[in-house]
Amino acid sequence: MPNNYIVQPVYKALQVLRCLGDERRELALSEICYRVEIPKTTVFRYLQTLCACGFVTHDFDTDLYRIGLRVWELGQSVHEPIRIRDLALPEMRALRDRFNETVNLGILDGLEVVYIEIIESRRSLRMQAQLGGRDPIYSTALGKAVLALKSEDQWPAHLPKDLAPRTGHTVMSTAKLRQTLLDVRERGFAFDDEENEEGARCIAAPIVNHLGQPVAAVSLSAPASRMPDRLLAKASVAVKETAANISQRLANR
Amino acid sequence: MPNNYIVQPVYKALQVLRCLGDERRELALSEICYRVEIPKTTVFRYLQTLCACGFVTHDFDTDLYRIGLRVWELGQSVHEPIRIRDLALPEMRALRDRFNETVNLGILDGLEVVYIEIIESRRSLRMQAQLGGRDPIYSTALGKAVLALKSEDQWPAHLPKDLAPRTGHTVMSTAKLRQTLLDVRERGFAFDDEENEEGARCIAAPIVNHLGQPVAAVSLSAPASRMPDRLLAKASVAVKETAANISQRLANR
DNA sequence: AGCTGCTGTTTCACACAGGGAAACAAACGA
DNA sequence: TCGTTTGTTTCCCTGTGTGAAACAGCAGCT
Numbered sequence: 001m002p003n004n005y006i007v008q009p010v011y012k013a014l015q016v017l018r019c020l021g022d023e024r025r026e027l028a029l030s031e032i033c034y035r036v037e038i039p040k041t042t043v044f045r046y047l048q049t050l051c052a053c054g055f056v057t058h059d060f061d062t063d064l065y066r067i068g069l070r071v072w073e074l075g076q077s078v079h080e081p082i083r084i085r086d087l088a089l090p091e092m093r094a095l096r097d098r099f100n101e102t103v104n105l106g107i108l109d110g111l112e113v114v115y116i117e118i119i120e121s122r123r124s125l126r127m128q129a130q131l132g133g134r135d136p137i138y139s140t141a142l143g144k145a146v147l148a149l150k151s152e153d154q155w156p157a158h159l160p161k162d163l164a165p166r167t168g169h170t171v172m173s174t175a176k177l178r179q180t181l182l183d184v185r186e187r188g189f190a191f192d193d194e195e196n197e198e199g200a201r202c203i204a205a206p207i208v209n210h211l212g213q214p215v216a217a218v219s220l221s222a223p224a225s226r227m228p229d230r231l232l233a234k235a236s237v238a239v240k241e242t243a244a245n246i247s248q249r250l251a252n253r
Numbered sequence: 254m255p256n257n258y259i260v261q262p263v264y265k266a267l268q269v270l271r272c273l274g275d276e277r278r279e280l281a282l283s284e285i286c287y288r289v290e291i292p293k294t295t296v297f298r299y300l301q302t303l304c305a306c307g308f309v310t311h312d313f314d315t316d317l318y319r320i321g322l323r324v325w326e327l328g329q330s331v332h333e334p335i336r337i338r339d340l341a342l343p344e345m346r347a348l349r350d351r352f353n354e355t356v357n358l359g360i361l362d363g364l365e366v367v368y369i370e371i372i373e374s375r376r377s378l379r380m381q382a383q384l385g386g387r388d389p390i391y392s393t394a395l396g397k398a399v400l401a402l403k404s405e406d407q408w409p410a411h412l413p414k415d416l417a418p419r420t421g422h423t424v425m426s427t428a429k430l431r432q433t434l435l436d437v438r439e440r441g442f443a444f445d446d447e448e449n450e451e452g453a454r455c456i457a458a459p460i461v462n463h464l465g466q467p468v469a470a471v472s473l474s475a476p477a478s479r480m481p482d483r484l485l486a487k488a489s490v491a492v493k494e495t496a497a498n499i500s501q502r503l504a505n506r
Numbered sequence: 507a508g509c510t511g512c513t514g515t516t517t518c519a520c521a522c523a524g525g526g527a528a529a530c531a532a533a534c535g536a
Numbered sequence: 537t538c539g540t541t542t543g544t545t546t547c548c549c550t551g552t553g554t555g556a557a558a559c560a561g562c563a564g565c566t
Contacts (some may be wrong), residue, residue, distance in 0.1 A: 005297065005298045005301040005302070005544095005545095006298075006301060006302050006305055007262050007266065007298050007299060007301075007302045007523090007524070008523070008524085008553090009260050009262040009263050009523095009524085009553065009554095010262050010263055010266040010299060010302045010303070011302050011305065011306065013260065013263040013266075014302075014303070014306040014308060015306075017327065018306070018323075018327065020330075021326070021327040021330040022330075024330055024332070028513080028514090029513080029514065030512090030513065030514085039554080039555050039556085040513095040514080040515095040555090041515090041516090041554075041555055041556085042553080042554065042555070044258065044514075044515075045258045045259075045260050045553080045554090046260060046263060048258040048259065048260075049258070049259050049260045049263045049264050049267075050263070050267070052259055052264065053264065053267040053268075053271070054362070054363070055267060063513080063514070067327065067330055067331050068331070068362075069331060069333070069334075069360070069362040069367055070271075070362075071324065071327050071328050071331060072328035072329075072331040072334055072369075072385065073274070073328075073367060073385035073387075074270065074271065074274040074320065074324050074328065074385075075324050075325035075326075075327065075328025075329070075385075076325075076328070076384050076385035077273075077274040077275075077277055077320055077385070078320050078321070078322060078324060078325040079277070080322070081322075081325055107322070109307070109321075109322040109323075110307070114322055114326060116325075131329050132325065132326035132327075132328075132329035132330070134326075258515095258516095260552090260553070261524090261552075261553085262524070262525095262552095262553085281542080281543090282542080282543065283541080283542065283543085292525075292526055292527085293526090293542095293543080293544095294525070294526055294527085294544090294545090295524080295525060295526070297543075297544075298524080298525090316542080316543070
C-alpha cells in the first residue's frame with residue numbers, strides 16, 4: 001500500500017520517537033541523528049516539539065533525551081492488552097509453575113505477533129522474549145494459533161508476500177502454511193518446531209471472546225531439549241486448558 | 254519556555270494522537286477534526302501517516318481510528334513506571350486490604366503527578382483516579398510527598414507560577430506550601446485535606462531509591478467521612494510503612 | 507594557556523511540500 | 537428519489553520546514 005498522504009515531518013519525527021524506544025536508554029542528539037539518518041538541525045527541532053508535548057523528556061544536565069511518560073500514559077489507553085492481561089495472568093502463572101517454562105501472551109498486529117505478557121521460566125536456560133517485542137506470525141506458534149481461527153480470507157492480510165526464513169525449519173510455502181493452519185483449527189493448538197528461533201520449541205492455543213473470535217493466544221516455549229516429542233501431548237493439553245480458562249473468564253463479563 | 258523550534262505538523266499530529274488517547278474509544282475522522290480543530294484534509298493526512306507507523310489503527314469496515322499497539326509497545330520502554338510498579342503491587346494490595354480504601358502509586362512529571370498504579374477500594378463509594386491520569390503536584394498528597402524530599406531549589410521547577418484553586422481548600426500561597434513541604438519532610442508523610450477534590454482526603458508517603466532520592470509515592474485516599482481525624486495517626490503510620498517497604502525492595506537489587 | 511575535536515544551538519535564504527478550499531465520490535436516511 | 541454527511545482526491549499557493557554553515561560551549565589533549 002504505497003501511501004502518498006504521508007506527511008514527511010510527522011513520519012520522521014515518529015521515527016525519532018521509535019528510535020528512542022528501541023534503544024532502552026537515554027540518547028544524545030547526535031546519537032539519534034546517526035541512527036535515524038536525519039540532519040541534526042531537523043532532529044533537534046523534532047525533539048523540541050516532542051518535548052513540548054511530553055512525548056520526550058530532556059535531561060538538561062546530561063543533555064540526553066528519553067521517552068516521556070506521556071507515551072506510557074497514552075499506551076494505557078490501548079484497550080486490547082490491558083483487559084486480557086489481567087485475566088490471563090493467574091492462568092499463565094499456573095501454567096508456568098506446572099512446567100517451569102516461559103509462558104507468553106500475544107496478540108496480532110498487522111503481519112506480526114506482539115508479546116503483551118511474559119511469565120518467565122525460573123531456569124537459567126530459558127526462552128525470553130521482550131515485552132512489547134514482535135515476531136512474524138507465520139513462524140511462531142502464537143501467531144499461527146490466532147491466525148488459524150480467523151476466517152480464511154483474512155489470512156493473506158496477515159502474511160507477507162514472501163515468507164522469509166527465520167531458521168532452517170521455517171515453513172516457506174504458502175500452501176504448506178495453509179494446511180498447517182487448517183490442522184491447527186482441528187487440533188486446537190499450534191506448534192513451532194524451531195521455526196522462529198533455532199533450538200526453541202513452542203506450543204500455543206488461541207484465546208477467543210464470547211463470540212468465538214480469536215483475540216489472543218498463550219504459548220509455552222522451551223528449549224527443544226526440554227520439550228521432546230513425548231512431552232508434546234501432555235503440554236498441548238495443558239496449554240489448551242489454559243487458553244480455554246482465559247477464554248472463559250473473558251466471556252464472564 | 255516559549256519555544257520557537259516547534260515543528261507545526263509534528264505538534265499537531267501529536268495532538269491528534271493525544272485526542273485518540275483521551276477519548277477511550279474509536280473515533281471517526283470528522284470527530285477528531287471537531288475536537289482538535291484542524292481541517293479534515295490535514296487530519297486525514299496525519300492519520301495516514303500515524304497509521305503507516307503503527308501508532309494508529311484504521312478499521313476499514315467502520316472507518317474508525319484508534320490508538321495503535323505500537324504506542325503501548327513504546328510505552329513499555331519507559332522505565333520508571335514498570336520497575337517500581339512490580340515491586341509496589343503486593344505492598345499496595347496489603348494496604349488496600351487493611352483499610353479497604355483506594356491505594357495509588359504516583360510519580361512526578363513536570364508540574365503534575367501521574368498515577369502509575371491504582372488498587373481500588375472494594376466499597377461502592379470510593380476514590381477512583383484513572384491509570385495514567387494526572388493531577389497537580391501542589392494539591393495532592395502524592396505530589397507533595399515526592400516533592401518535599403527533592404532539594405528545595407528544585408521545587409519551583411515543579412510548581413506553576415500561579416497556584417490555581419482546585420477546591421475551596423487548595424493551598425494558594427507559595428509561602429504556606431513551602432512550610433507544608435518542610436513539615437512533610439519532618440513527619441515523613443503528606444496530607445491532602447480536600448485540596449484536590451471536594452470531599453476527598455488523602456495520605457501519602459514518599460518512596461526513595463538506594464541513594465535516598467524520592468522516585469515515587471504511595472497514597473491512601475478515601476472520602477473525608479471515612480477518614481476522620483482520629484484515624485489519621487493510624488493511617489499515616491501504615492502508609493509510611495508501606496512506602497518504606499517498597500523503598501526497601503527497591504534498594505535490594 | 508592554546509589548540510582541536512566534539513557537542514548542541516542559532517541563523518538564514520530557498521525550494522518544495524504541507525495546507526486547505528473546493529470538487530468529488532460514496533454511503534447513508536428520509 | 538433526493539439531500540446530507542461522510543471520507544477521499546485534486547489543485548494551486550504560500551508559508552514553513554529544511555539543512556548548510558556559522559556559532560558557541562565544553563572537554564580532553566599537548
